[in-house]
Amino acid sequence: MHQSEQDHALVLESRTVLPTDHGVFTTCAYTFGNVTHVAMLMGDPAQAEAPIVRMHSECLTGDTLGSHRCDCGDQLEAALQAIAAEGTGILLYLRGHEGRGIGLAAKLRAYALQDDGMDTVDANRALGLPDDARDYTAAAEMLRHLGIPTVRLLSSNPAKAEALTSLGITVADRVVLPVLDRPENSHYLQTKRRRMRHDPLAGRVSVQEDTFPVYRTLAEHPEIVAQLAQSADGFIAARGGDAEFVSGEADRTHLHRLRAAVDAVVVGATTVTRDDPQLTVRAV
Known part of the structure; x- marks a missing residue:
């Protein structure tokens, strides 16, 4: 068309x-x-x-x-x-x-120069290429x-x-x-x-x-937030005690938004031994 x-x-x-x-x-x-x-x-x-x-x-x-x-x-x-x-x-x-317009091969050549200590701008210039094309x-x-x-x-x-x-x-x-x-x-x-x-x-x-002002509110005020993952049929852990795959992607994203808004994450000892969780912010 x-x-x-x-x-x-x-x-x-x-x-x-x-x-x-x-x-x-x-x-x-x-x-x-x-x-x-x-x-x-x-x-x-x-x-x-x-x-x-x-x-x-x-x-x-x-x-x-x-x-x-x-x-x-x-x-x-x-x-x-x-x-x-x-x-x-x-x-x-x-x-x-690719590579701010310089192409894939040139970008990888620039990476090699960065490996030797140049920053991304100087690497492009050393190759005779613009900073951003x-x-x-x-x-x-x-x-x-x-x-x-x-x-x-x-x-x-x-x-x-x-x-x-x-x-x-x-x-x-x-x-x-x-x-x-x-x-x-x-x-x-x-x-x-x-x-x-x-x-x-x-x-x-x-x-x-x-979009979600609740996370900003949590970040700006002293709050203690309790969060529980639960499967669709009402379980919080598998028979073996691990809970790594109980919730879905949307729930994990929500959990990571909560983590990003608070100063500390507290979990039980059993969670640590069974799941070995990273307790980091990755999904957002």
Whole structure:
């Protein structure tokens, strides 16, 4: 399906539904400039005044292979969770953006330089490559086709908001996803904050705090919260005493939001010996 003359380079290739861990998304494949991108929609974003939108740059290593050198996989999961929690929104998966637009092979060469002590910016420059080569024209064209002139952008990168604005899309607000640093990517993320204007970790506004104010309330007031996992048929543990798989994914996400909001987690000795729990915040 070809667009108007103004949007002649944009082609809607297909439209279908995609059931995921976070719910069912209407999923569109768009080709722009010989590259195919994906738009995942939940609800009816065109009816919202400013739906939440995540422009997610393709990252094979982080999104698919589970690499901890970046936070791309964590950001992707957090964005889908945020859209599902709000009930409406869009995730634009932008292909051709590997390594901030330098390509997979060059990104891995840059990783090798980082292994020798360079940061992500200096590694790109040592290879004769730009700090960030991404272009967001396809994202703006997709949003226009979907009838979305105004967005609330899920991003810690002000350059993304500036790029959309320059392309005619109004960014009513920029919301930072609540993804914490890992030991393996902390230096990389600090470099982006120090040298590429990304928002600092401190003072972030969590989209989940806005969507679920109960977690913010718990974080701001002295509370003791009792949490119990229970199976659909009323059991809190298996016959052997372990409770590792009693609850489902939604319950574990809720539990991790509670953990993120409190100062300490207290469990019984039997839980420690039977389950050996990590008691960390991982799902949010």
